[in-house]
Amino acid sequence: MSTTILRGTVVSVEISITKPTVIIGERINPTRKKELTTALKEGNFDLIRDEALAQQEEGADVIDVNVGAPGVDEVALLPLAVKMAAEATGLPISIDSSNPLAIEAALKTCPGKPLINSVSGETRSLEQILPLAKEYNAAVIGLCMDDSGVNPDPDERFKVANTILERAAALGIAAGDVIFDPLVLNVGTDFHAAKTTLEVVKLIANNLGMNIATGSSNISHGLPNRAYLNNSFLALSIFNGVTIPIVNPAAPGLVETVRSTDLLLEKDPRAMRFLKLYRQRNKKING
């Protein structure tokens, strides 16, 4: 069973199937957020800092930083945004971009040991992004898709995981530094979406024993009552082997679901984390 270590300026996290689930906070992402896009264009990082701190307070263990938006100079801004989030929280950072130049610029300034989000099985991505994980001693998320896209067949997605793993090994990247994302389509348009992803999760967990990330809220895209679908899917994902979901920690019941599932799956001895969350939330409500 793989262990992945990520380090921030203050906090380090150890990711493993036997440890509590690690939450990546996904909210620093300008997609469909006009205010954040405008602030980034103006070189104003206050919102980045606020969102990083808010997510930490809500339960995020790692802060994902994405500044990709039309009109935003990612190569110039990603390093600054990453630095702001890292220094504000002390948490490890997930550097979120598909632009190798922006990723490299961010890796140069990011303290600790970050996570690159992400490489894929696409030829260009493997050639341009994977070597950066080795060069800068970062961990990296490998998306289970290749030049032909996201395959509906779990076995095919698992093959892509193996390809990424082989390429990483050839570059001298430790298996523990690779985390897979099986990819989540939405169950509203693809009836098999959840079972397909869970099948890929099982294949990776049972055959490779490696850490697994998912952007689990994609499952409910286009449907109402999303929180219940997301939380149920999250519980099933963790049961099958997801160790580091990429989520909005402010979503209703999300952190509670993670803490509950961890307790049920014997990842939270003496219910310490479960009870700590209860006390925190209770304190908030009662003043």
Place this chain on the structure above:
Amino acid sequence: MSTTILRGTVVSVEISITKPTVIIGERINPTRKKELTTALKEGNFDLIRDEALAQQEEGADVIDVNVGAPGVDEVALLPLAVKMAAEATGLPISIDSSNPLAIEAALKTCPGKPLINSVSGETRSLEQILPLAKEYNAAVIGLCMDDSGVNPDPDERFKVANTILERAAALGIAAGDVIFDPLVLNVGTDFHAAKTTLEVVKLIANNLGMNIATGSSNISHGLPNRAYLNNSFLALSIFNGVTIPIVNPAAPGLVETVRSTDLLLEKDPRAMRFLKLYRQRNKKING
């Protein structure tokens, strides 16, 4: 894969791993409910009717009826309570007692095809209750415990299931008329409680292909924030093979969790039930 059919005066339900999860409403039970106990002693069944109707409205497919309390004459009252709940709702009934005389009296008056809740692997229970299922053509829940109690070892609980199944077969009871309850201890005092139950569920589902009931809220007994624990455990239970949970359908997010999990596990084509629940709840909120 077994199919169990239960019939009420109006509604029949088909229970199977490929069908939507069937919800047994557990609220007609005087344990720790003073008002219900008093009403029962006075021969007043209005509360029974109200609770049956309320649970149906909330999403119960089967109504469990238990009148066991100190000072209550179960043999006299269980048949009347069962009849009231059956006629008020038209739903199938789960006759909930450990008293064979009360069960038999209720079976004599209960319309349709009810469920007996429950027989266990205890000698007396097998001898006195199991034959009633055959005689009155009822389905029956078999608790995975025997004269030595609830075993912490999943394999031992599975052995009890097999014993009950053999005894039922010897009496000529169809496998489809037996539903197992793997039993749920609480995770606050037994760290392994959830994984143990899920392991028994898997053993029954994978080896016998039979329907499985659970009183899933027991998992959180004695802990705070119970709804999240219960709902996460329910999602995991359904994933592993539970087809007919025994629950309070008014518990926060419970029916939503069942509908969500069914959609994720391809038990709800075109999301019909998921969307129907959303429309019902939305209508309630918006007047």
